[in-house]
Amino acid sequence: MNRHMQYLASQAAAGKLSRRDFLGKAAALGFTAVSANLLLSTAAKAAGPQKGGTIRLGLQGGSTTDSLDPALVTNTVGLMVTRLWGETLVELADDGGIEGKLAESYEASADAKTWTFKLRSGVTYSNGQNVTADDVVKTMERHSGEDTKSGALGIMRGIKDVRADGDSVVFELDSPNADLPYLLADYHLIIQPNGGNDDPAAAIGTGPYIMKSADMGVRFVAEKNPNYWGDLGNADTVEIIVINDDTARVAALQSGQVDVIDRVPPRTAKLVDRAPNITVHSTSAAGHYVFIMHCNTAPFDNNDVRMALKYGINRQEMVDKILNGYGTVGNDTPINASYPMYTELEQRQFDPDKAMHHLKKSGHDGSILLRTSDNSFPGAPDASALFQQSLSSAGIQLDVKREPNDGYWSEVWNAKPFCTSYWGGRPTQDQMFTTAYLSTADWNDTRFNNEQFDQMLVAARGELDVAKRTQMYADMSTILRDEGGLICPMFNDFVEATTDNVDGFVEGIPGQVLMNGYAASKMWVKA
Amino acid sequence: MSPIVKLLAQRIALSLLLLLLISVVIFAGTIVLPGDVAQSILGQSATPEALANLRAELGVNDPPVQRYFAWLFGAMQGDLGTALTSGQDIAQALSSRFWNTLFLAFWAAVVAVPLAIFLGLLAVRFKDRWPDKMISAVTLASISIPEFLIGYVLMYFIAVKLRWFPSVAMVNDSMGLFDKLNAIALPIAVLTLVVLAHMMRMTRAAILNVMQSAYIETAELKGLNAFQVIYRHAFPNAIAPIVNVVMLNLAYLVVGVVVIEVVFVYPGMGQYLVDHVSKRDVPVVQACGLIFAAVYIGLNMIADIVAILSNPRLRHPK
Numbered sequence: 001m002n003r004h005m006q007y008l009a010s011q012a013a014a015g016k017l018s019r020r021d022f023l024g025k026a027a028a029l030g031f032t033a034v035s036a037n038l039l040l041s042t043a044a045k046a047a048g049p050q051k052g053g054t055i056r057l058g059l060q061g062g063s064t065t066d067s068l069d070p071a072l073v074t075n076t077v078g079l080m081v082t083r084l085w086g087e088t089l090v091e092l093a094d095d096g097g098i099e100g101k102l103a104e105s106y107e108a109s110a111d112a113k114t115w116t117f118k119l120r121s122g123v124t125y126s127n128g129q130n131v132t133a134d135d136v137v138k139t140m141e142r143h144s145g146e147d148t149k150s151g152a153l154g155i156m157r158g159i160k161d162v163r164a165d166g167d168s169v170v171f172e173l174d175s176p177n178a179d180l181p182y183l184l185a186d187y188h189l190i191i192q193p194n195g196g197n198d199d200p201a202a203a204i205g206t207g208p209y210i211m212k213s214a215d216m217g218v219r220f221v222a223e224k225n226p227n228y229w230g231d232l233g234n235a236d237t238v239e240i241i242v243i244n245d246d247t248a249r250v251a252a253l254q255s256g257q258v259d260v261i262d263r264v265p266p267r268t269a270k271l272v273d274r275a276p277n278i279t280v281h282s283t284s285a286a287g288h289y290v291f292i293m294h295c296n297t298a299p300f301d302n303n304d305v306r307m308a309l310k311y312g313i314n315r316q317e318m319v320d321k322i323l324n325g326y327g328t329v330g331n332d333t334p335i336n337a338s339y340p341m342y343t344e345l346e347q348r349q350f351d352p353d354k355a356m357h358h359l360k361k362s363g364h365d366g367s368i369l370l371r372t373s374d375n376s377f378p379g380a381p382d383a384s385a386l387f388q389q390s391l392s393s394a395g396i397q398l399d400v401k402r403e404p405n406d407g408y409w410s411e412v413w414n415a416k417p418f419c420t421s422y423w424g425g426r427p428t429q430d431q432m433f434t435t436a437y438l439s440t441a442d443w444n445d446t447r448f449n450n451e452q453f454d455q456m457l458v459a460a461r462g463e464l465d466v467a468k469r470t471q472m473y474a475d476m477s478t479i480l481r482d483e484g485g486l487i488c489p490m491f492n493d494f495v496e497a498t499t500d501n502v503d504g505f506v507e508g509i510p511g512q513v514l515m516n517g518y519a520a521s522k523m524w525v526k527a
Numbered sequence: 528m529s530p531i532v533k534l535l536a537q538r539i540a541l542s543l544l545l546l547l548l549i550s551v552v553i554f555a556g557t558i559v560l561p562g563d564v565a566q567s568i569l570g571q572s573a574t575p576e577a578l579a580n581l582r583a584e585l586g587v588n589d590p591p592v593q594r595y596f597a598w599l600f601g602a603m604q605g606d607l608g609t610a611l612t613s614g615q616d617i618a619q620a621l622s623s624r625f626w627n628t629l630f631l632a633f634w635a636a637v638v639a640v641p642l643a644i645f646l647g648l649l650a651v652r653f654k655d656r657w658p659d660k661m662i663s664a665v666t667l668a669s670i671s672i673p674e675f676l677i678g679y680v681l682m683y684f685i686a687v688k689l690r691w692f693p694s695v696a697m698v699n700d701s702m703g704l705f706d707k708l709n710a711i712a713l714p715i716a717v718l719t720l721v722v723l724a725h726m727m728r729m730t731r732a733a734i735l736n737v738m739q740s741a742y743i744e745t746a747e748l749k750g751l752n753a754f755q756v757i758y759r760h761a762f763p764n765a766i767a768p769i770v771n772v773v774m775l776n777l778a779y780l781v782v783g784v785v786v787i788e789v790v791f792v793y794p795g796m797g798q799y800l801v802d803h804v805s806k807r808d809v810p811v812v813q814a815c816g817l818i819f820a821a822v823y824i825g826l827n828m829i830a831d832i833v834a835i836l837s838n839p840r841l842r843h844p845k
Contacts, residue, residue: 064802064803065802213699241697248682248694252792255694
C-alpha cells in the first residue's frame, strides 16, 4: 500500500494527477491529509526543479509612480522586480543565517568594527562589464550620501567608511555592530555598475534575469540571464502583473492567468484554498498589529495599569477573528520566531483576575480612552471592540474613539497616549529595538525609557558570541514584555497562493514575503 | 460667410473659452488641495532642510498666477511638464495610457451605441408589450447595479468558471488586434451594460415623442409599416437628443471608467490618475484634469454641432 501511495505521489508531483484527486485517493487508502500532503511535497521536491516556461505573478502594491531605481523601492512589486535583475552582497539564508551573493565570504575584526567582504570573481553585469570592488563602494556611497532618497539610508548611518581593497571591500563602522551582514542584505543595496550613479533606474545588475520591459505599476517582463553565475532562475521568462484589487487578483489566479499571487485576503483565504487547483500558503511573519501606550503619560505611566491592560486582552480571539487564523499570538514584545537568535518566552495569557488585581493595585479609577482608525491596521476598530469586551469582563471600562483615516499617522499615532497601530518587521532584533524602543529613537511610539534596556542594546550590537547575544535579546524582550508600553496581541502572516501549473513554493525564511522575494527565480513551471 | 459656418465657429470658440475657464478651475483646485507635495514625496523621513530644498526645486514658492501662465503656455505647446514622483515627461507617459483608454472606450461604444439604438427602436415598435418591458427592465437593472459588482459577477462566471475570456485585461504593444479585443472583452461587456440603459431609454423617449406628431400619422395612413415609419420619419427628427445622450455616454466611457480599469487591471488613464493623486503629484493631476475636460467639452461640442446640422430650424436661424 505504501508503495502504491508513493507511486500516486510521484504521479501527482509530475502533474499527471491533480492534488485534489491525490488527496482523495490517499484518504481512501487510510492516509491522513497531513501525511499525504507531506508525501506529496517530498515527491515534488524529489522530482526537482524543471527548466523553461513562463512563470506569471499577480502582485499587489505597485503604482505608476514607482521607479526601477533600487534606492526608491517601497513595495512588494518593487522588491520582486529588483530581485530579478539585481543582487546584494549577501543574502538571508533559509536557516536564518547569512549566505554570500556577490560577496563570496566575509569576516569581521574582533571588535566587530571593521568588516571585509571578499567579492566573487568573474561575475559580470547584464551589460557585460565586470563587477568591481569600486562599484560596491560607489553603491554604498550612493545610498548613504547627504541628499540620498534611499530607503536604506537608516541602516547606512552607522557606517563610517567604505573602501576597496583589491577584490575586497572594507567597511569601517562608528561603533561595533555584529549585524552588519544582515543590514547589507537589505534589498535596496543592489550592486550596480558605478554604483548606479550614471543611471540608477537602468536595471543593469548581476541577477538571474534581464528586464525586457517595465511598465511601472502595470507589467514587468524579464528573461533568463544566460551568463548568470549561480543556479537561480528556472523559468525562461518571468512576467509580473500588478493587480491591486483583491478580488481581481484572486480571480486572475482562479482563471489561470497568473500562477502566483500575494496577499490573499484572510477573510476569503479558506474559500480560495478549496479550489482544486489552488494551494494557499501561509508564512509566519514579523509584522504585528498593536495597541500602544505612552509610558510617560498618565494613567499609562503606572506599570500596573499597563499590566492590567496586557492581562485583559484575549490574544487568541484576536488571531481567530481579526486575522481569520492567518497569524500567531503575540507576547507584548515586537520579536517573534521570525527573528534570528529568538528565544521563546513564557506566553502571557488572557487573565481577567490578574487584570483586575493589577488595576486595583494601580489605584486608577474610571475609564480609559483608546483611539483607533481603519488604516491603523485592517480590522482595528473591530479589534478595539473585542478588547473593550474582554476588558469589561475584568471590570475595566475602555472607551473607544474612532479617528479619521486622514491624518491618523500625523495627529494620533506617536502623539496621543493610547492608540492602535502596526509595525512591519525588521531583519534583526537590533534594528527593531533601535527603531522603536531605544529611549532616544524618533519612532519610540511607546515613550519607553529604560536605561538598562538602552545599555543592553548597545552591548548586544558589539557582541560576536551568538549564545551571549541570544540571551541578551531574550532579556530585553522580557523587559519589554513586563514593563513596556506595547500590547502586541498578534503577528499577521503573509498569505500567498499558487496554482498547480507551478511548483517549488517553500515557506523559506520566516518573516519574508514570497520566499524572501525569490519566488520568481526559485519556483518552476511544471512541464 | 454662410450662417452655418458662423454658428459652428461660435460653438468652437465657446468651447475653447470654456476649456480655458476650466483650466483656471483645475489649477486653482490643485493649489487648494490639502497636503504638501514636498512632504508627501519625502514621506516620514523629511527634514526641514530637505523640504525647503525640494519646495524650491519644484517651484512651489513662485506666485500662483505666474505658475498658472507658465503651465498654460506649456500645455498649449504640448508640454505638460514632468511628473514630480518619477521625473518622467508627462505628455509621453500619458499618451500610451490615453490611447489605451480611447481604445477601450471606442470598442465599448462600437458595441453599445448600435445596440442601444436598436433596442430603443425595438422598444418603440413593441411599445407597452412584453419586449418593451423586458428591454426596459433588463437595462434598468444593469444600470442600477454598481459597475464593479457587475464586473465581479461577470469575472466569476465568464473568466473563472467558463474561462471564455481573461479576467485581467492586460494589453500591450506586442499584442495583435484580436488578442487585444479578447483581453478587453469583459470590460467592454460591463461598460456596455452600464451605458446601455441611458441611451436606450433616451432613444425610446425621443422617438415616442416624435411619434405623436401629425406627419407620423400621415405616414402611417399612406401605408408604411411600423419600422419604416420609425426609421424614415421618426428617427431623423429624434436624432438631436439621441446624439446628445450618446455623446454624454461616450464622454463617460473615456473619463469615468476608473473603477472598471482597477477591477480589470486595465492600463488606462484612470489608474494613472489615481496613483498620482494619492502621491500628490500635482502636474500629473492637472494634465489628466485638462485632458478629461477637453474630451468632455469636445464630445459635447460635437453633439451640439450634430444637433445644429440635423435641425433645419437651428440651421437657418432668423
